Amino acid sequence: MRSDPQDYQLVAPGTLHAVVSLLAQEPGAWLPIAGGTDLMVLYAAGKLPQRKLVSIWHLPELCRIEVLPQEICIGAGCTYTQLREHEIIGGEFPLLAHAASWTGGIANQNRGTIGGNIVNASPAADSLPALLVYEAELILVSIRGERRVPYLSFHTGYKTTKLGADELVRAVCLRREFSEYVHHARKVGPRSAQAIAKVCIAALGRVADRSTNDVRIALGSVAPVPLRLIETERVVKGKGMDPTLLTLARKTAASEIRPIDDIRSTARYRSAVASNLVEEFLLRLWTGAKN
Numbered sequence: 001m002r003s004d005p006q007d008y009q010l011v012a013p014g015t016l017h018a019v020v021s022l023l024a025q026e027p028g029a030w031l032p033i034a035g036g037t038d039l040m041v042l043y044a045a046g047k048l049p050q051r052k053l054v055s056i057w058h059l060p061e062l063c064r065i066e067v068l069p070q071e072i073c074i075g076a077g078c079t080y081t082q083l084r085e086h087e088i089i090g091g092e093f094p095l096l097a098h099a100a101s102w103t104g105g106i107a108n109q110n111r112g113t114i115g116g117n118i119v120n121a122s123p124a125a126d127s128l129p130a131l132l133v134y135e136a137e138l139i140l141v142s143i144r145g146e147r148r149v150p151y152l153s154f155h156t157g158y159k160t161t162k163l164g165a166d167e168l169v170r171a172v173c174l175r176r177e178f179s180e181y182v183h184h185a186r187k188v189g190p191r192s193a194q195a196i197a198k199v200c201i202a203a204l205g206r207v208a209d210r211s212t213n214d215v216r217i218a219l220g221s222v223a224p225v226p227l228r229l230i231e232t233e234r235v236v237k238g239k240g241m242d243p244t245l246l247t248l249a250r251k252t253a254a255s256e257i258r259p260i261d262d263i264r265s266t267a268r269y270r271s272a273v274a275s276n277l278v279e280e281f282l283l284r285l286w287t288g289a290k291n
């Protein structure tokens with residue numbers, strides 16, 4: 001069924017303070033809209049139940065990328081194009097830059113925002129595994145002030161999050177401590193643009209004295225939420241390359257995920273691909289191979 005525009009109200013107060021004031025007046029009544037690339041799909045399909053939309057597109061407070069000595073804080077309203085083109089994101093956080101470059105197509109990258117990807121909370125979202133392995137912190141803002149939340153615990157279930165009804169995501173902060181790491185990302189989908197992942201991986205690791213002294217692996221599209229493979233990480237941490245360990249890592253990864261059959265793939269295919277992606281990353285980490 002088509003949506004009737006007359007049923008909807010869209011306001012654009014123009015400042016962050018005015019937006020969070022509005023959210024606080026009627027918590028849950030107003031739905032923030034940033035680039036609209038998720039919400040407009042729902043609207044066009046007649047599946048957007050919220051009728052009152054408040055625009056946060058181009059709010060200056062949400063569009064900055066602050067580079068500090070210890071961390072970089074990316075405004076939630078930054079687009080994929082901004083992420084893709086930012087020198088420090090490309091140099092120090094390539095997993096995020098890669099994810100931005102293969103999200104949708106160019107038009108989508110000019111409009112879609114990192115904050116929208118986080119709050120839309122699709123388990124298949126491309127940038128979210130990168131945020132898991134970089135152990136990002138989110139800055140949430142409301143009229144009551146700001147709070148920092150580890151991204152690792154932000155998703156509470158399928159499409160549910162810790163975001164309060166009167167809160168916005170203001171920024172995503174990443175610590176600048178990964179220059180010595182191997183960064184590995186891969187998206188498996190039907191084509192290289194305009195495709196939702198069947199499975200995607202973002203992984204980080206560092207090897208010293210031939211053993212893995214830090215390793216972080218996250219997968220998308222294999223569970224109700226973007227997933228860190230904590231058990232697989234534990235199995236390989238402190239160890240060096242060994243075929244038996246690779247087999248164990250594959251098995252552990254397969255046991256940690258909860259893939260489903262859906263329109264894009266099957267649980268069986270996803271499970272096989274997830275194990276292959278984990279193995280590919282570990283081989284690269286241990287052999288120092290280039291991507």
Ligand SMILES: Cc1cc2nc3c(=O)[nH]c(=O)nc-3n(C[C@H](O)[C@H](O)[C@H](O)COP(=O)(O)OP(=O)(O)OC[C@H]3O[C@@H](n4cnc5c(N)ncnc54)[C@H](O)[C@@H]3O)c2cc1C
Pocket residue numbers: 031032033034035036037038039040041056076077102103104105108111112113114115116117118119120124125126127167168169170194195196197
């Ligand atoms: C053609 C097409 C291709 C796509 N391809 C991909 C893809 O390859 N990979 C991928 O991951 N995604 C893809 N998407 C999905 C979408 O582009 C992303 O999820 C995008 O990041 C959403 O950002 P947005 O600003 O457009 O969000 P919006 O649609 O504006 O909002 C999405 C949700 O987030 C909330 N929200 C937005 N910003 C904030 C904030 N700062 N604080 C609190 N809540 C907020 C909104 O209320 C809404 O619930 C695609 C979409 C389309 C239409």
